[in-house]
Amino acid sequence: xxxxxxxxxxxxxxxxxxxxxxxxxxxxxxxxxxxxxxxxxxxxxxxxxxxxxxxxxxxxxxxxxxxxxxxxxxxxxxxxxxxxxxxxxxxxxxxxx
Numbered sequence: 001x002x003x004x005x006x007x008x009x010x011x012x013x014x015x016x017x018x019x020x021x022x023x024x025x026x027x028x029x030x031x032x033x034x035x036x037x038x039x040x041x042x043x044x045x046x047x048x049x050x051x052x053x054x055x056x057x058x059x060x061x062x063x064x065x066x067x068x069x070x071x072x073x074x075x076x077x078x079x080x081x082x083x084x085x086x087x088x089x090x091x092x093x094x095x096x097x
Contacts, residue, residue, distance in 0.1 A: 030087035038072035
């Protein structure tokens with residue numbers, strides 16, 4: 001029988017550089033912009049569009065937008081598409097230039 005060795009303990013999370021910690025508001029704004037962009041892309045892709053059968057109603061499109069926004073926010077939390085990081089870097093340079 002093969003013995004499985006114990007895994008080493010997880011490494012502590014690396015400390016973020018000061019420029020990231022000091023720019024939490026910029027990072028948050030960049031992530032919100034990426035989430036908005038992704039929500040619009042999901043809308044264009046047809047996510048949450050009403051079905052022809054058993055669908056409809058005045059509030060369906062409105063509540064579908066909530067779903068798309070929540071999905072987009074989760075996508076950003078999972079790493080997104082890199083747009084937030086690019087926006088953050090651009091805003092950071094502009095903010096301190």
